[in-house]
Amino acid sequence: MSTFLLAVACQLAAADAGVGIALRAQARIAGPHVTLGDIAVLTSNELEPLRTLVNLPLGRAPASGEVVVVQREAVAAWIRAKSGKLHESLHWSGPASTQLLAAARKVRGEEIGACAEAALRTWLAVHASASPGDPQLQSLPRDVEVPDGEPRLRARGPDGVTPHSRMLVWVDVWVDERFVRTVAVRFHVALVSPSVPGPISSSLVVQRGQWASLRSGSGAVSLEARVEVLQDGRLGDSIRVRQPGAAAGVIARVTGPGQLELAR
Numbered sequence: 001m002s003t004f005l006l007a008v009a010c011q012l013a014a015a016d017a018g019v020g021i022a023l024r025a026q027a028r029i030a031g032p033h034v035t036l037g038d039i040a041v042l043t044s045n046e047l048e049p050l051r052t053l054v055n056l057p058l059g060r061a062p063a064s065g066e067v068v069v070v071q072r073e074a075v076a077a078w079i080r081a082k083s084g085k086l087h088e089s090l091h092w093s094g095p096a097s098t099q100l101l102a103a104a105r106k107v108r109g110e111e112i113g114a115c116a117e118a119a120l121r122t123w124l125a126v127h128a129s130a131s132p133g134d135p136q137l138q139s140l141p142r143d144v145e146v147p148d149g150e151p152r153l154r155a156r157g158p159d160g161v162t163p164h165s166r167m168l169v170w171v172d173v174w175v176d177e178r179f180v181r182t183v184a185v186r187f188h189v190a191l192v193s194p195s196v197p198g199p200i201s202s203s204l205v206v207q208r209g210q211w212a213s214l215r216s217g218s219g220a221v222s223l224e225a226r227v228e229v230l231q232d233g234r235l236g237d238s239i240r241v242r243q244p245g246a247a248a249g250v251i252a253r254v255t256g257p258g259q260l261e262l263a264r
Contacts, residue, residue, distance in 0.1 A: 018089025019044040019053060023072055025095045028103040029061040030148040032178070036079070039070065039098045049086055056082060061102055061147075068100040103148040107173055109141040112153060116141075116169040116185035119155030124189065128163040135167065138186040149175035161210070161257040162203050165189055168213055168258040170226070184213050184224060186259075205257045206233045214241060214252055216262035227252070227260070238263050 020043040027039045036042070037054035044050040058078060062068045072092060079090065120135050154172040161167075167187045173180045206212055206229045214227040225243055233239040233254040241260060242249040252260035 018091060019049055020091045020093065022094035023098045026099045026101065028101050030103040032061050034058045034061050034100065039100065052083065052086065062100050063102060066102065069097050070100060071097045104145050105148060106143045106145050107151050109143050112141040112144065112171050112183050113137050113185055115153040115155045116171050119157050120167060120169050120187055123157035124163060135187040135189050138188055141183050141185055144173050144181060144183065146173060146175045146180050151175050158258050161205055161207070163189070164205060164257040166256040166259070182226065203234065204232050205235055206239065206254055206260070208232050212241065212258045212260055214260045214262060
């Protein structure tokens, strides 16, 4: 008997005796949770145990970029705990472990930048006292890896600030109804307004209650976080800000509209 026919015969024998389970070597998980049917091929002549096992939940799906290895012994122990005596009729085959990855795609930086630019143009048309030039990206945002689904971009204009030559727009990345991350997109805007007296540094560029971008770090390593502004500030001022969930604030220096760096 050929190897192929022998394998088929074994699968049919397993199906007659109960449920055959063959782990996949690798499984890409599209949803937020993992089921046995996601990671294994199941065979049986009886519909009810097959349906029960295919839909048996195993835990949360790996995060984007995360790789999780699940051992056959762990899956078998979980089935014993959750399916009563059904585990006694199982026949295992295939690899001894399976590698789980989040099914993913990328949202291109060009798409994020275009979304931010459109939002900034709309905001400037309402708030700028002079006709601004075309917003220029300071740097193209990086691609963002997201889970499978329908990605959506939601840009938030730079509310709570005055028009300035350096502007910041936050773009929220969503997949279906799941929030993935926020991307800060920076622009240079040519503003000419002879009616504005004095240097621009005399105007408030951050205001209490707004959200701003806080940078910290040294050398080539730089971290960025979203913080709540607790005090009004002009360019160069040191003000108090607070990260979401933090009990106390920190002191940061105002470097531009909606932009701060950690004071040293």
